[in-house]
Amino acid sequence: MARLEVKIGDLSFKNPVLTASGTFGYGLEFSDFIDLNRLGGFVVKGTTLHHREGNPYPRMAETPSGMLNAVGLQNKGVDYFIENIYPDIKDIDSNIIVNVSGATISDYVAVCEKLNELDRIKAIEVNISCPNVKQGGMAFGTTCEGAAEVARAVRKAYSKTVIVKLSPNVTDIVSIAKAVENEGVDSLSLINTLLGMAIDVERRRPCLSTITGGLSGPAVRPVAVRMVWQVAHAVNIPVIGLGGIMDGRDALEFMLAGATAVEVGTANFVDPAVTMKIIDYMDDYCNRHGIEDINDIIGII
Ligand SMILES: Cc1cc2nc3c(=O)[nH]c(=O)nc-3n(C[C@H](O)[C@H](O)[C@H](O)COP(=O)(O)O)c2cc1C
Numbered sequence: 180m181a182r183l184e185v186k187i188g189d190l191s192f193k194n195p196v197l198t199a200s201g202t203f204g205y206g207l208e209f210s211d212f213i214d215l216n217r218l219g220g221f222v223v224k225g226t227t228l229h230h231r232e233g234n235p236y237p238r239m240a241e242t243p244s245g246m247l248n249a250v251g252l253q254n255k256g257v258d259y260f261i262e263n264i265y266p267d268i269k270d271i272d273s274n275i276i277v278n279v280s281g282a283t284i285s286d287y288v289a290v291c292e293k294l295n296e297l298d299r300i301k302a303i304e305v306n307i308s309c310p311n312v313k314q315g316g317m318a319f320g321t322t323c324e325g326a327a328e329v330a331r332a333v334r335k336a337y338s339k340t341v342i343v344k345l346s347p348n349v350t351d352i353v354s355i356a357k358a359v360e361n362e363g364v365d366s367l368s369l370i371n372t373l374l375g376m377a378i379d380v381e382r383r384r385p386c387l388s389t390i391t392g393g394l395s396g397p398a399v400r401p402v403a404v405r406m407v408w409q410v411a412h413a414v415n416i417p418v419i420g421l422g423g424i425m426d427g428r429d430a431l432e433f434m435l436a437g438a439t440a441v442e443v444g445t446a447n448f449v450d451p452a453v454t455m456k457i458i459d460y461m462d463d464y465c466n467r468h469g470i471e472d473i474n475d476i477i478g479i480i
Contacts, residue, residue, distance in 0.1 A: 181465030182472040183458070185219070185439050187417050188340045188365030190301050192219035192274055192440060195473065196430065196458050199421050199444030200225055200278035200304060200344075201250065205264050206271060212451035217458060219440060220274035222304050223264070226294075227279075228286045230256040240377050240386035245396030245423070246445060247375050249389040252280050252309070257290045261297065269299040276302045276342070282312040284332045291336035302340035305333050307359075308348070308371045308393075320346035320371075323358035330362035342419060345369040347399075347406055356410040368419035368442065369410060370403045396445040397423040404436050411437020411478050426453070427460020437478035 183194035197220040203209060206221045215221065233253025240247045254260075260277070268275055277294050281287035287305065294300055307320030307329050319325040330343050343359045345352060347370040356367055372393025377386040385391075403422025411418040420438030423445070424430050430441045446453045465473055 181462055181470055182474075183461055183465075185417075185474060185477075187302070187342065187419070187439060190274060190340045190365075193217075194219040194458050194461065195434065195438075195440040196454050196461070197222060197274075197276070197419070197440055197442045198447060198454060199442035200306070201248075202444040202447045206268055206275070209447070209451055213455050216272040218273045218454060219458075220276055220302075221271075222276045222278050222442060223260075223268075224254050225252045225278045225280040225306055226254055226257050226260050226290060227252055227281060228257055228289050230254070230259070235388040237386065237388055238392070240392070242375070242377055242394065242396075243398060245394050245398035246448075247377055247387055247392040247394055248372070249387045249392035251389070257293050261293060265297055265299070269297075274301050275299060276304050278304045278306055278344070279333070280306045280309045281329075282309060284328060287329055288332050288336045291333050295337050295339070300339075302342055302365075303333070303337055304342040304344050304368055305329060306344050306371065308344070308346040318346055318348070320355065321349050323354055326355050327358040327362055330359045330364050334363050340365045342366040342368050344371055345406075345410070346371050347402060347422075348374045352406045353409050353413045356414050360414045360416055364416070366417045366419060366439075367410060367414065368421065369406055370399065370422040373399050373402065395423070397425055397429075399423045400429060400432075404432055407433055407438050408436040408480065424457070425449070427457045427464065430457050430461065431464060431476075434473070434477050435480045437480070439474075439477055
């Protein structure tokens with residue numbers, strides 16, 4: 180067996196395979212299909228301060244080699260998570276990471292302070308693709324100032340591992356990555372979905388109620404690999420790569436580009452056991468190539 184263990188900040192992962200927020204529920208939904216204890220980690224649904232209904236339907240559309248979604252962070256809020264979900268997942272032997280979203284800085288801070296009290300949550304992943312309501316709805320993550328402001332506030336409010344998840348809908352991902360790194364966070368994950376749009380020509384209407392939505396799946400992978408490669412070589416903190424990973428080969432592409440770990444999203448909808456296959460593939464790949472420690476191939480491109 181090759182050594183698959185990786186580290187993000189102070190946190191050890193038994194292997195580099197995590198699941199992506201919004202595509203894996205709270206983990207338990209997948210327990211009939213996979214042994215959750217085998218995962219390096221899993222990132223639960225986007226969690227906000229208050230309950231959110233999400234956007235009206237239709238909010239998903241299939242596109243060539245991918246999908247558009249506009250779920251709109253539907254969740255029951257952080258207090259519901261703490262009281263009703265956390266007790267059921269806390270004994271899973273994997274790193275449980277909560278994805279945090281907010282419309283204002285004080286929302287982010289309030290959610291982080293509550294999560295900081297939970298022993299078994301060892302890290303948060305901060306979604307900065309959310310619209311900043313005080314700045315006219317432009318996402319925090321599309322400017323260096325906005326991204327840094329969230330990172331700074333969250334770093335103060337949360338004492339354990341902080342991962343900031345970058346939006347790809349920017350001109351210069353490296354400058355945003357550096358602005359966030361400067362605030363002392365532990366890791367960056369990328370990419371979130373790419374802004375897209377699809378039209379039902381027969382009905383002459385947008386396919387999504389929100390008109391535009393987030394593109395994910397294999398269609399985005401080359402963009403994600405490029406961004407991971409650029410960011411991983413520009414910052415000094417570990418990067419988590421995601422975007423269109425469908426199998427073990429795709430996961431290794433991200434690691435060669437510089438990712439210390441990967442997250443698997445849309446692929447869970449196609450094959451709920453895909454993460455187990457990716458872990459097995461990584462082990463087999465290392466054995467075939469005489470690699471004793473997967474860390475030796477991170478960022479060699
Ligand atoms: C249905 C759906 C819901 C998502 N919800 C969230 C979310 O709540 N928070 C977040 O940071 N990313 C969310 N994402 C983005 C994914 O975590 C991931 O960044 C993106 O889909 C790219 O990875 P993939 O191509 O492997 O799916 C969501 C994606 C999908 C498809």
